[in-house]
Amino acid sequence: NLGATNGLCGRGTDCYDPANCLVEEQHFNGLLVEGNESAARAMHQRRADAGSGARKPLNDVVVVIGFVTPETVASSILGNLPRLDVDLLKIDVDSVPHDALMKELLQAGLTPKVLHTEIGPWFPPPVSVW
Numbered sequence: 001n002l003g004a005t006n007g008l009c010g011r012g013t014d015c016y017d018p019a020n021c022l023v024e025e026q027h028f029n030g031l032l033v034e035g036n037e038s039a040a041r042a043m044h045q046r047r048a049d050a051g052s053g054a055r056k057p058l059n060d061v062v063v064v065i066g067f068v069t070p071e072t073v074a075s076s077i078l079g080n081l082p083r084l085d086v087d088l089l090k091i092d093v094d095s096v097p098h099d100a101l102m103k104e105l106l107q108a109g110l111t112p113k114v115l116h117t118e119i120g121p122w123f124p125p126p127v128s129v130w
Contacts (some may be wrong), residue, residue: 002068002077002101003092003118004032005044019090019116027059028087031080035067035095068093070100074108087112092118 001019009021022028034040043065068076078084089105089112091098098117 001090001091001092002030002033003090004034004040004043004063005036005069006039007032007034007046007063017090017092018056019088022088023061029060031062031064031077033064033066033068035065035093037065040065041049050119051118066103067095070104071094073101073104074110075124077105078108078110083111086113088112088116090116 001017001023004020007016007020007023008015008017009024010016011021020031020032021028023032032043034043040063044065047061047063060095062080064076064080066076074077089102089110091101093101102117
């Protein structure tokens with residue numbers, strides 16, 4: 001999940017993230033990446049708190065704090081995955097064109113079953129603001 005914000009599902013709010021819902025509600029394994037350091041640290045702490053004590057989380061989730069660029073995305077993501085065939089690749093970042101990130105990941109061998117990317121309907125393809 002590139003752009004996991006705070007790692008919360010947010011169902012019914014303006015911060016709804018279906019990839020985070022899969023982790024929280026369906027116990028999917030995952031890699032949650034967030035460039036906003038305060039949001040990422042809060043997400044990391046929540047995951048650590050969930051794994052403390054007698055109750056362990058049912059899923060394996062890795063939190064990565066940091067920005068990705070087309071030049072760094074493959075090494076940042078693939079280096080944290082146990083395998084290249086994943087169920088979902090969600091891209092929701094505001095600093096880099098999504099197609100550039102997706103292209104680098106796919107060319108590096110990532111094979112998602114489902115692609116989910118944020119779109120800006122006020123800039124429909126092929127219009128780009130980059």
